[in-house]
Amino acid sequence: MIFYYHCYRGAHLSCVAAALHLNRLQPSANVEEILSLEYFDVLQNPDMGVPVLAGYCHGNPVCFVGVGSGSKIFPRFADCLTKKMQVDLHYKSVDCLQCINLLTRIGGFISRFKGFKELGRNLAARGIHKNLDKIYALVLHAKGS
Amino acid sequence: MVFSVGFETASTPVIKAVKNLFALGKVERGKVTYVETREVINTLMVIGGICSRKLGLTFVGRPLVSWGTQLAYKQIVALVEETEWKLKKREQKGQ
Numbered sequence: 554m555i556f557y558y559h560c561y562r563g564a565h566l567s568c569v570a571a572a573l574h575l576n577r578l579q580p581s582a583n584v585e586e587i588l589s590l591e592y593f594d595v596l597q598n599p600d601m602g603v604p605v606l607a608g609y610c611h612g613n614p615v616c617f618v619g620v621g622s623g624s625k626i627f628p629r630f631a632d633c634l635t636k637k638m639q640v641d642l643h644y645k646s647v648d649c650l651q652c653i654n655l656l657t658r659i660g661g662f663i664s665r666f667k668g669f670k671e672l673g674r675n676l677a678a679r680g681i682h683k684n685l686d687k688i689y690a691l692v693l694h695a696k697g698s
Numbered sequence: 699m700v701f702s703v704g705f706e707t708a709s710t711p712v713i714k715a716v717k718n719l720f721a722l723g724k725v726e727r728g729k730v731t732y733v734e735t736r737e738v739i740n741t742l743m744v745i746g747g748i749c750s751r752k753l754g755l756t757f758v759g760r761p762l763v764s765w766g767t768q769l770a771y772k773q774i775v776a777l778v779e780e781t782e783w784k785l786k787k788r789e790q791k792g793q
Binding site (some may be wrong): 603606631652 | 705706707
């Protein structure tokens, strides 16, 4: 089973979700711990669609990826294609964009600009910290199903 | 098999993500050729599409899209021919 966490840019939400999945981050983590994640706020717009292999959970690859505005389209298309092509592919795509809040949205937008990167990163991390329970619930649901 | 699918504005990352997912799952069965048709869209089709889908004005949008499609018809045909040619060439290489 491949776990595919996806959000807009793959830089914040899905990256944190993958870290939670791999127990690299605890649900009680603080803002500093979120900021210290290896791939937090690293992926940029040209990296959209390129998955990052965060690690393995019981032999299952855990990836995170940015799919731009296609977070609803991506799972539908992947499911249809595997069905139509009768491909034996076991994966679980998890849309992390449902856990976004205003702080993460603003932080994620600002962090793209030079000179505002630190401010954006901090805002995004604070926004994620606020919704960490929600992201963890999403991860648990993905792990369980 | 030939399919048509809509991706709104997210075709590039979605296709890339699906290709990578298939590669990660080591899926060999059935090669998929993705053909981006957005390059032949003209202004009439864009305006018609917005009128029809976003604004719900199908009586304005549909004729505009039809007119735009007629104007872009040769380009669409050329795109299909180019794709068929590429597929044939690939098949010849594979044999």
